[in-house]
Amino acid sequence: MSTVPEPAPRIDTLSPRDVAWVASLVPQLLETGLGHRSWPVRILMAHLRAPASVGLAARSGRQRIGFAVMQVANAAAHLDLLGVLPAFRRRGVASRLLAQLERHALELGAARLTLELRESNAAGRRFYEALGYRECGREAHYYCGRETAVHMQRALATGTDQRWPDGARPI
Numbered sequence: 001m002s003t004v005p006e007p008a009p010r011i012d013t014l015s016p017r018d019v020a021w022v023a024s025l026v027p028q029l030l031e032t033g034l035g036h037r038s039w040p041v042r043i044l045m046a047h048l049r050a051p052a053s054v055g056l057a058a059r060s061g062r063q064r065i066g067f068a069v070m071q072v073a074n075a076a077a078h079l080d081l082l083g084v085l086p087a088f089r090r091r092g093v094a095s096r097l098l099a100q101l102e103r104h105a106l107e108l109g110a111a112r113l114t115l116e117l118r119e120s121n122a123a124g125r126r127f128y129e130a131l132g133y134r135e136c137g138r139e140a141h142y143y144c145g146r147e148t149a150v151h152m153q154r155a156l157a158t159g160t161d162q163r164w165p166d167g168a169r170p171i
């Protein structure tokens with residue numbers, strides 16, 4: 001019996017209709033146990049309206065499966081949010097979202113992409129390391145005074161992506 005390969009997820013712009021979905025997932029995927037919501041709908045909507053903000057959604061058919069939000073300022077891009085639904089992980093979805101953000105960041109004149117994540121997020125850290133990001137500092141009590149942030153960054157290559165010269169990471 002032959003198996004039909006799953007179609008690649010579609011990556012497109014986060015629409016206003018997606019914002020409530022993202023805002024509802026951030027506490028589950030990124031802020032578990034912190035007791036604080038940093039990205040309610042109102043704040044996320046205002047953030048996405050800023051000129052140098054880029055928001056992306058990953059979709060499988062009609063289902064939303066992942067999201068990413070970045071802002072570019074002063075030749076540096078900062079990744080604010082990245083998440084993929086648990087059932088769709090380890091299929092290259094976040095890699096594709098990040099590769100697309102990196103291309104946008106380059107187009108907007110950024111030379112590097114920075115981010116921070118919770119010290120306890122070992123899986124997130126391994127993900128970023130696999131994509132060429134390296135730790136560049138730590139900040140104690142960053143998350144609600146309770147958890148250290150690990151800062152990471154990657155220099156953005158001009159021209160082709162040195163990791164996957166043909167474009168986004170194949171899945």
Ligand SMILES: CC(C)(COP(=O)(O)OP(=O)(O)OC[C@H]1O[C@@H](n2cnc3c(N)ncnc32)[C@H](O)[C@@H]1OP(=O)(O)O)[C@@H](O)C(=O)NCCC(=O)NCCS
Binds near residue numbers: 029127
């Ligand atoms: C971290 C996260 C975004 C990764 O999403 P994903 O779509 O599963 O990532 P990818 O499939 O693109 O992974 C690419 C590579 O990263 C590494 N990686 C990803 N998840 C990993 C994990 N749980 N453990 C170890 N390595 C991992 C692997 O090298 C992987 O390649 P492989 O599957 O061929 O081994 C996802 O687990 C998530 O949403 N986590 C909760 C939110 C979060 O932590 N966001 C990031 C911090 S802001």
